[in-house]
Amino acid sequence: MGTVSKALSLLGHFNRARPQIGLSDMTRLSGLNKATVHRLLTELAEQGFVEQVGSGREYRLGPAFLRLAALREAAVPMREVSLKVLHELSAATGETAHLSLLQGDQLSTLAYAYSPVHGTRVTMEDAEVLNLHATSSGLAVLAFSPPDFVDKVLSAPLVAKTPDTITDPDQLRARLSAVRETGIAEYVGGFEEDVHSHAVPIFDATQSVIGAVAVAAPVARMNADLIATIRTEVKRCALDLTRLLGGFLPDGFNRENAA
Amino acid sequence: MGTVSKALSLLGHFNRARPQIGLSDMTRLSGLNKATVHRLLTELAEQGFVEQVGSGREYRLGPAFLRLAALREAAVPMREVSLKVLHELSAATGETAHLSLLQGDQLSTLAYAYSPVHGTRVTMEDAEVLNLHATSSGLAVLAFSPPDFVDKVLSAPLVAKTPDTITDPDQLRARLSAVRETGIAEYVGGFEEDVHSHAVPIFDATQSVIGAVAVAAPVARMNADLIATIRTEVKRCALDLTRLLGGFLPDGFNRENAA
DNA sequence: AACCAACGGTTCGAATAATGAGCCGATAAT
DNA sequence: ATTATCGGCTCATTATTCGAACCGTTGGTT
Structure with missing residues (x-):
């Protein structure tokens, strides 16, 4: 791995539960040498990608990201576009809709929308990270990877995030080929208990999968009618998103199922 | 300069006017070797910090920033960032510094800092509300609204908060165009008597004005030297704050005056 | 007070990864 | 057909990075 990748991978250890990290912790998390980590963090700090908090000398993400994210969004208004579509999707289904993008070997949630219809709902947080093997979005992405x-x-x-998480590779592969057949992935309680979700992949201009759009509902509310609605709507929404983001369905993608 | 700094500095060449950059252009912009730039961009791309657009093979900022910016936002509240900067500003000027944000048709003070240098000082209260037509911060905001x-x-x-408050719209408009010229607003005794203040607007990611940073001093202490110091420092501080909060100066903003 | 462990940060020879001139095939303009 | 640029790649040279060990400091425990 190159030096730059090492430096950037350090940034991946920050998350909502761990917003700032000390030198020693970062050394452990990354598996690199302490001197190396220190030098990398120093260089990241010089460019504003991390900064040190006054006491304790821990590091946290720097202000550079606000600027660069704004520029990214100005160049590719992905978030804005998807929020609009997700609102429609959550309105049509009455449940929580979200879009997650593949980043490395995880999914990162870009945007989500709640429906005001029900008091109980599946909640998301900004930039939530989803496991590929534990979520319907993950299966949707893997099926076309x-x-x-x-x-x-x-x-x-x-x-295993829950007792219902599938951790057997063969079983997962069987699910993936089912997803390829139908063009839609389904998962019950794999990431959080009592959550039943459906997901459809979205693709970029090179016909590669870049993420998935999903609708998640409480298990208790899921019935045949709702499932039928969700499957129809999430498929249409995914197709719209792929197109809005300038992407194309891969040749093997089942268009009848997709539409 | 280390390898990591070189890689990160490449990202700085993206801006609104130039949202995507080809390999050769990036080579010229950075002054580095083409092979080096290519390798750095490849590594940045692997981590999602840049991505290649389908045709033309140009590079643009990647989706990783959306995720990291969301985390930064969650980790570092705006108030904390501005307090740090305001402390520096009050230390550099020896006077009271404050940041106020536009809320509706008023300004609401988000944070302020006193200097310990003088026994007398302009005092603020938390979440103090300022009138747009009666304060230097207000003029700074209006000038770019x-x-x-x-x-x-x-x-x-x-x-009229005081006898010196300007209440004539035409007179105020004249002041606003002067503010646009110089990039800094000035007001003597418009909100409270015997207070002389200077303010510079700050902007958000869409280049819209969101508030202003100001330095306020007792009229009795204001002299040519102090004015010069304040004008320089408050301009620099406002620029820093705009950047720290992820904002961009509008295209018409006089950068020479701003720096 | 003495001790100790863990912290952030630093040192320096050895090991590794970055460098850059030049080449390649593709594309597009002349 | 020729030429200029483009993105991308190779490889010997070289500069940078690595990492075990070492500081000085801090905070807790005995």
Whole structure:
């Protein structure tokens, strides 16, 4: 791995539960040498990608990201576009809709929308990270990913987020081929208990999968009617999003099922 | 300069006018070797910090920033950031510094900092509300607000907080165009008597004005030297704050005056 | 007070990764 | 057909990065 990748991978250890990280912790998290981590953090700090908080000398994400995210959004108004579509989707289904993008071997939630119809709902947080093997979005993405990527993901240790998480690679592969048949992925309680979700992949201009749009509802509310509505709506929404973002369906994608 | 800094500095060449950059252009912009730039961009792309657009093969900022900016936002509240900057500003000027944000047709003070240098000082209270027509911060904001907003504010009854408050719309408009020229607003005794203040607007990611940072001093202490110091420092501080909060100066903003 | 562990940060020879001149095939303009 | 640029790639040279060990400090425990 190159030096730049090492530096950037340090940034991936920040999350909502761990917003600032000390040098020693970062050393442990990254598996790199302490001197190396220190030098990388120093360089990241010089460019405003991390900054040190006054006492304790821990590091946190820097202000540069606000600026660059604004520029990214100005160049590619993905978030704005998807929020609009997600609102429609959550309104049509009465449930929580979200869009997550593939980043490395995880999914990162870009946007989500709630429906005001029900008091109880599946809640999301900004930039939430989803596991590929534990979510319907993950299955949707994996089903249309290159085989070697799937191999890599499934050969790594698969964490059971709940008792219902599938951690057997063969079982997962069977699910993936079902997803390829129908063009839609389904998962019950794999990431959080009592959540039943459906997801459809979205693709970029090179016909590669870049993420998935999903609708998540409480298990208790899921019935045949709702399932039928969700499947129809999430498929249409995913197709819209792929098009709005300038993407194309891959040749193998089942258009009848998709539409 | 280290490799990581080189890679990160490449990202700085993206802006609104130049949202995507080809390899050769980036080579010229950065002054680095083409092979080096290519390798750095490839590594940045692997981590999602840049991505290649389908045709032309140009590079643009990647989706990773959306995620990291959301985390930064969650980790570092705006108030904390501005307090740090305001402390520096009050230390550099020896006077009271404050940041106020536009809320409706008033300004609401988000944060302020005192200097310990002088026994007498201009005092603030938390979440103090300032009138747009009676304060330097207000003039700074109005000067860079949309015309219809200015019309709305100036057509409403303008309260005279002191004998020195300007309540004549035409006179205020003249002041606003002076502010646009210089990039800094000045007001003597308009909100409280014996207070002389300077303010510079700050902007958000869409280049809209969101508030102003100001330094206020007792009239008795204001002299040519102090004015020069304040004008320099408050301009620099406002620029820093705009950047720290992820904003951009509007295209018409006089950068020479701003720096 | 003495001790100790953990912290952030630094040092320096050895190991590794970055560098850059030049080449390649593709594309597009002349 | 020629030429100029483009993005991308190779490889010997070289500069940078790595990492075990070492500081000085802090905070807790005995």
